[in-house]
Amino acid sequence: xxxxxxxxxxxxxxxxxxxxxxxGRKSMDLFGVLVIAIITAxxxxxxxxxxxxxxxxxxxxxxxxxxxxxxxxVGTVLWxxxxxxxxxxxxxxxxxxxxxxxxxxxxQVALNYGVPVSAAVIMGVMTGVAGGVMRDIICNEIxxxxxxxxxxxxxxxxxxxxxxxxxxxxxxxxITAICIALVLAIRLAAIRWHLALPRFHxxxxxxxxx
Amino acid sequence: xxxxxxxxxxxxxxxxxxxxxxxGRKSMDLFGVLVIAIITAxxxxxxxxxxxxxxxxxxxxxxxxxxxxxxxxVGTVLWxxxxxxxxxxxxxxxxxxxxxxxxxxxxQVALNYGVPVSAAVIMGVMTGVAGGVMRDIICNEIxxxxxxxxxxxxxxxxxxxxxxxxxxxxxxxxITAICIALVLAIRLAAIRWHLALPRFHxxxxxxxxx
Amino acid sequence: xxxxxxxxxxxxxxxxxxxxxxxGRKSMDLFGVLVIAIITAxxxxxxxxxxxxxxxxxxxxxxxxxxxxxxxxVGTVLWxxxxxxxxxxxxxxxxxxxxxxxxxxxxQVALNYGVPVSAAVIMGVMTGVAGGVMRDIICNEIxxxxxxxxxxxxxxxxxxxxxxxxxxxxxxxxITAICIALVLAIRLAAIRWHLALPRFHxxxxxxxxx
Numbered sequence: 069x070x071x072x073x074x075x076x077x078x079x080x081x082x083x084x085x086x087x088x089x090x091x092g093r094k095s096m097d098l099f100g101v102l103v104i105a106i107i108t109a110x111x112x113x114x115x116x117x118x119x120x121x122x123x124x125x126x127x128x129x130x131x132x133x134x135x136x137x138x139x140x141x142v143g144t145v146l147w148x149x150x151x152x153x154x155x156x157x158x159x160x161x162x163x164x165x166x167x168x169x170x171x172x173x174x175x176q177v178a179l180n181y182g183v184p185v186s187a188a189v190i191m192g193v194m195t196g197v198a199g200g201v202m203r204d205i206i207c208n209e210i211x212x213x214x215x216x217x218x219x220x221x222x223x224x225x226x227x228x229x230x231x232x233x234x235x236x237x238x239x240x241x242x243i244t245a246i247c248i249a250l251v252l253a254i255r256l257a258a259i260r261w262h263l264a265l266p267r268f269h270x271x272x273x274x275x276x277x278x
Numbered sequence: 279x280x281x282x283x284x285x286x287x288x289x290x291x292x293x294x295x296x297x298x299x300x301x302g303r304k305s306m307d308l309f310g311v312l313v314i315a316i317i318t319a320x321x322x323x324x325x326x327x328x329x330x331x332x333x334x335x336x337x338x339x340x341x342x343x344x345x346x347x348x349x350x351x352v353g354t355v356l357w358x359x360x361x362x363x364x365x366x367x368x369x370x371x372x373x374x375x376x377x378x379x380x381x382x383x384x385x386q387v388a389l390n391y392g393v394p395v396s397a398a399v400i401m402g403v404m405t406g407v408a409g410g411v412m413r414d415i416i417c418n419e420i421x422x423x424x425x426x427x428x429x430x431x432x433x434x435x436x437x438x439x440x441x442x443x444x445x446x447x448x449x450x451x452x453i454t455a456i457c458i459a460l461v462l463a464i465r466l467a468a469i470r471w472h473l474a475l476p477r478f479h480x481x482x483x484x485x486x487x488x
Numbered sequence: 489x490x491x492x493x494x495x496x497x498x499x500x501x502x503x504x505x506x507x508x509x510x511x512g513r514k515s516m517d518l519f520g521v522l523v524i525a526i527i528t529a530x531x532x533x534x535x536x537x538x539x540x541x542x543x544x545x546x547x548x549x550x551x552x553x554x555x556x557x558x559x560x561x562v563g564t565v566l567w568x569x570x571x572x573x574x575x576x577x578x579x580x581x582x583x584x585x586x587x588x589x590x591x592x593x594x595x596q597v598a599l600n601y602g603v604p605v606s607a608a609v610i611m612g613v614m615t616g617v618a619g620g621v622m623r624d625i626i627c628n629e630i631x632x633x634x635x636x637x638x639x640x641x642x643x644x645x646x647x648x649x650x651x652x653x654x655x656x657x658x659x660x661x662x663i664t665a666i667c668i669a670l671v672l673a674i675r676l677a678a679i680r681w682h683l684a685l686p687r688f689h690x691x692x693x694x695x696x697x698x
Contacts, residue, residue: 091424092480099431100424101478106400114329119534121543123331124393131394145478183544184551190526201626206411208420210628214511214520221519268521268565270512301634302690309641310634311688316610324539333541334603341604355688416621418630 072244076173077136079166084109084140086163087203092148094207104203105141106134111199116174116191120181160259164222168251171196171223172244175230185231192227193220218258218265226251282454286383287346289376294319294350296373297413302358304417314413315351316344321409326384326401330391370469374432378461381406381433382454385440395441402437403430428468428475436461492664496593497556499586504529504560506583507623512568514627524623525561526554532618536594536611540601580679584642588671591616591643592664595650605651612647613640638678638685646671 087108091101110127117125127133148154174195178188197213197220204211213219226247233243257263297318301311320337327335337343358364384405388398407423407430414421423429436457443453467473507528511521530547537545547553568574594615598608617633617640624631633639646667653663677683 088478089480092478094420094424095477095479096420096424097475097477099429099434099475100421103424103430118328118538119545120548121331121541124391125329128330128391128393128397131396134396134400148478148480181544181548183548186551186554187548190554205626206415206421206424208418208628210514211520211626214514214516214523214626219519220523224519265517265519267515267517268508268512268568269515270509270568298688299690302688304630304634305687305689306634307685307687309639309644309685310631313634313640328538331541334601335539338540338601338603338607341606344606344610358688358690415625416631416634418628 072169072241075165075169075248077132078162079169080109080133080136081140082159082162082166083170083199084137085144085159086200088141088144089148089154090203090207092145098145101145102138102141104206105144106137107206108199108203109133109137109140111202112170112195112197113174113199115198115202116177116195119194120178120183120191122177122181161256164252164255164259165248167196167219167223167255168226168248171226171251172230172247175227179231179234185228188231189224189227192230193223196220196223215267216264218254218263221265222251222254222258225254282379282451285375285379285458287342288372289379290319290343290346291350292369292372292376293380293409294347295354295369296410298351298354299364300413300417302355308355311355312348312351314416315354316347317416318409318413319343319347319350321412322380322405322407323384323409325408325412326387326405329404330388330393330401332387332391371466374462374465374469375458377406377429377433377465378436378458381436381461382440382457385437389441389444395438398441399434399437402440403433406430406433425477426474428464428473431475432461432464432468435464492589492661495585495589495668497552498582499589500529500553500556501560502579502582502586503590503619504557505564505579506620508561508564509568509574510623510627512565518565521565522558522561524626525564526557527626528619528623529553529557529560530619531622532590532615532620533594535618535622536597536615539614540598540603540611542597542601581676584672584675584679585668587616587639587643587675588646588668591646591671592650592667595647599651599654605648608651609644609647612650613643616640616643635687636684638674638683641685642671642674642678645674 084105087105088101090108091104094100096104110133114125114127117123171192175188175192177195178191183191200213201211229250230243230247233246236243294315297315298311300318301314304310306314320343324335324337327333381402385398385402387405388401393401410423411421439460440453440457443456446453504525507525508521510528511524514520516524530553534545534547537543591612595608595612597615598611603611620633621631649670650663650667653666656663
């Protein structure tokens, strides 16, 4: 098992935990918790593979992914039932790490398909954030990533950097490590200093539809 | 026409009716009623086929599916316009039957692709419930199946049973009949005695994001 | 560059603008504006291609689509920042034109796959309207097209007409032009005289689920 595969599974577990916690805030039943956890963890990669036509998708090829997401969801419910406190800071850091790993994976997969740069970046961002967007849509929330501190922007920068570094004579592992560190650093800085993109406020007197 | 194909079309019609009724509760126009009916009836199978890479999807291969869903939607609108009462119990039983049939179909299709057991069960559940989830998301509701009495759990049990029975020297029709009866029985028992999975309540003081 | 390709890019730009404006009404950040714009512009065609198994999808094959959608989104934000008024009537007409073009493209692509008429019409309508539906779902609104004046109905008529005219000895360009004009005319008439489909109101005393 390579270190990168271990990182991947860690990302799956963390994303599943954030999904299970959101389902808990919506008072879903245990099936709902499991579904939201799996979709949050594997939805981004599945969407990427379906759009690329990359079959079979990861969790069909390898059932460890579903197993890890399921265990993470069950573990989360047990943890909260035992009234253990949730370490918010630790979870945010873990989520940032998972985001970094997923972004690199998504960009890699897309480049292997020989897609243009714009599509490879979109695939990287999609792999990182689409699971969370699906989680928020199913839970009837406007997706957090369109509002809160810099999140997807870290993916965009990481994905472009990954593509750019392919031009240099670096080992793949080195490029991967640099990009993971970069996304992680940007995201942690954004959390620490509440960095956010400017918002686009459109008043209703500018309405364009009825 | 085999008996199983007739069951399949019956399931499509019933799911289309539940979609049309939901659209009516949201006061949609006739196009909206038709779209929600078709998505409820065929969305689960379409999602399964797209994730599996199983092309062409059922309603492209065979246009009877769209025809049946359309007729069911139009029939529902006419029925309500004529102020006929809706037989709630009958509809719930019919829906449970459609759920059972769709679960078996989804598991069968996935097994034909040689996927692992975890993915086959997910495909069975997805075929049974994803259309209803799409209906609820488009209608801006948190999907019912994550809240109400046992529903998807019946699919999970039915799908595992279907896979397990493949190991026995039974005729495919017998296995299919057993699994349909099992899902139906669990679902009807859940409705009758209001059986529900425990819920996962997470209070806001346990919040993990901002 | 053919005139039809120019029309296609024009439709992408217009749909991206409507997406950016909706994101602005939800006070999203700049990343959110960009995502909603791209999904509104390219979501319908992507869904169609994924369901047909038509890989690679348009914006992966040709990165001009992403570029045009991005420029349209950025341009919209700048325009509103400079407090220029939005020409509502112009935007509605442009949107109707984009709808007409996308409907014809979707029907064409589906016919090239040899699908039945019902599926070809669904693909035409899907290409025209699904991007807007995704925009509304992500922004937590019940999709506008299920409520407001005739919109998708124009696509349905245009798509059936396109298919029917294939039987006549007309040049493809002529058929395309006729269908674009037809969809545009129906949609503009609907806007001008507030034509709408009848709605299906279902009172709660008719409820069929719990």
